[in-house]
Amino acid sequence: MTLDEADAPVERAPETDGEAAPSDSPTTERSVFWVFPTLFGISLLLESIADELRYAKYLLAPAGFVLWAALARKRVHRSRTYRPYVLRFLGLFLAMIGASLVVHLGGGTLSGRFFEEATFIVSPLIFVLFAFEFFDPADRARHARLMFFFVAASYIIQAGQGLIEVALHPWLLIEGLRTSNMPTETGYLAYVLGSFFLYFHFTGERRYSLVALVLTVFAFKRLEFVALVGVLLTKGLVEHSFRRLQRLRWTVPYLALAVNAAYLALVIALVSGALDELVGELTGTSANAVTMGRVSGAFGVVEGELGGFVVWWGKGLGTVTPILQHEGTTLLNLHSDVLKNFIEFGVPLFVVWLVLFYRFHLRSLPITLLALHLNVLYMAENVFIYAGYSVVFYTLVIFLMADADEKDGATLADSSGGAGAAQERGTPSETSSP
Numbered sequence: 389m390t391l392d393e394a395d396a397p398v399e400r401a402p403e404t405d406g407e408a409a410p411s412d413s414p415t416t417e418r419s420v421f422w423v424f425p426t427l428f429g430i431s432l433l434l435e436s437i438a439d440e441l442r443y444a445k446y447l448l449a450p451a452g453f454v455l456w457a458a459l460a461r462k463r464v465h466r467s468r469t470y471r472p473y474v475l476r477f478l479g480l481f482l483a484m485i486g487a488s489l490v491v492h493l494g495g496g497t498l499s500g501r502f503f504e505e506a507t508f509i510v511s512p513l514i515f516v517l518f519a520f521e522f523f524d525p526a527d528r529a530r531h532a533r534l535m536f537f538f539v540a541a542s543y544i545i546q547a548g549q550g551l552i553e554v555a556l557h558p559w560l561l562i563e564g565l566r567t568s569n570m571p572t573e574t575g576y577l578a579y580v581l582g583s584f585f586l587y588f589h590f591t592g593e594r595r596y597s598l599v600a601l602v603l604t605v606f607a608f609k610r611l612e613f614v615a616l617v618g619v620l621l622t623k624g625l626v627e628h629s630f631r632r633l634q635r636l637r638w639t640v641p642y643l644a645l646a647v648n649a650a651y652l653a654l655v656i657a658l659v660s661g662a663l664d665e666l667v668g669e670l671t672g673t674s675a676n677a678v679t680m681g682r683v684s685g686a687f688g689v690v691e692g693e694l695g696g697f698v699v700w701w702g703k704g705l706g707t708v709t710p711i712l713q714h715e716g717t718t719l720l721n722l723h724s725d726v727l728k729n730f731i732e733f734g735v736p737l738f739v740v741w742l743v744l745f746y747r748f749h750l751r752s753l754p755i756t757l758l759a760l761h762l763n764v765l766y767m768a769e770n771v772f773i774y775a776g777y778s779v780v781f782y783t784l785v786i787f788l789m790a791d792a793d794e795k796d797g798a799t800l801a802d803s804s805g806g807a808g809a810a811q812e813r814g815t816p817s818e819t820s821s822p
Contacts, residue, residue, distance in 0.1 A: 419462075470786045482510070497703075509778075549571070586616070721770040725769065754792075
């Protein structure tokens with residue numbers, strides 16, 4: 389069976405056990421899904437107003453449960469399509485966290501940081517799981533714009549002073565490009581804005597994509613620029629052959645694993661000093677300068693403390709950050725989720741994580757490209773435990789899944805001679821994600 393066949397709509401018998409069958413189709417009653425993006429947006433605004441409130445995001449999961457229970461009669465979309473996507477990631481991460489707990493208990497290294505990071509990883513998934521019980525796919529464009537409004541407003545609040553400076557002194561933009569220092573630069577919201585640019589670009593909403601791109605440029609994260617260029621180049625290279633890649637289900641995940649393994653080999657070589665001469669010849673500066681202090685800073689400290697990066701069964705979730713904090717480095721995070729997860733989860737779980745990460749995102753080319761964007765961030769940032777980014781990523785992926793379902797339904801209707809024939813064979817939203 390090919391992936392296309394697996395994703396094709398199938399006929400399902402109605403449920404007759406006394407309860408109403410779960411519905412994947414739009415309803416005449418207005419969905420209350422908007423409450424969840426609004427709640428998420430308020431948490432971003434609070435963080436932008438006062439950094440001390442950044443942990444408000446981690447109250448989203450219990451708040452989502454309260455809303456899920458209180459609005460039980462409003463659940464309009466008990467999805468067979470989107471719920472499994474969230475549950476697969478939840479199962480994967482719980483298994484990784486459980487294995488990591490065993491490592492900590494066996495080595496007597498369990499600390500509070502383990503529980504903090506476990507919460508950071510799992511809570512966004514739980515919030516999204518509750519939220520999408522109320523999701524009507526027909527409203528996804530409106531909900532995406534609502535989330536983007538909150539993200540853009542949060543960025544403007546954070547960068548307000550810098551935006552005023554640039555408005556009064558436009559030449560600061562040119563100076564910023566030269567010195568890599570922009571008064572409008574911000575934190576992880578730059579990556580969120582970049583994700584929205586890609587989403588609106590993929591869905592053809594040009595005005596919103598342009599606004600998102602402008603804000604992304606002002607947010608000025610060079611890694612984000614690299615990620616966007618890489619995604620757009622990849623899109624141009626594979627968009628006409630992606631269906632063939634889909635049929636080879638494991639080709640993309642193993643290719644991605646090879647790229648990430650090459651990145652790890654490069655990091656190890658840089659820290660060992662094996663590439664110092666080559667880097668000096670190519671760039672005229674040191675490897676440490678090129679990596680913004682990571683080689684002698686975070687990477688070097690962790691490598692020295694652990695006696696090497698390769699730890700077969702891992703050192704346990706939450707190990708790396710306390711090392712950096714204890715040593716008093718200028719970087720209190722490793723700024724590489726790929727390296728951090730390799731160290732903390734060990735080789736087998738690292739391989740499983742990366743392979744399944746791509747395997748879960750083969751539903752359509754836009755979804756795979758959004759996953760690629762995140763993978764680039766994983767290489768040189770620490771967004772794996774950022775709830776603010778994770779909620780947006782999972783949400784946009786599900787919106788793109790709904791978009792793919794809709795396109796598949798339209799294709800089916802055309803090939804069957806009309807929408808009536810398509811309905812006889814099953815609604816598009818009853819398809820299964822890979």
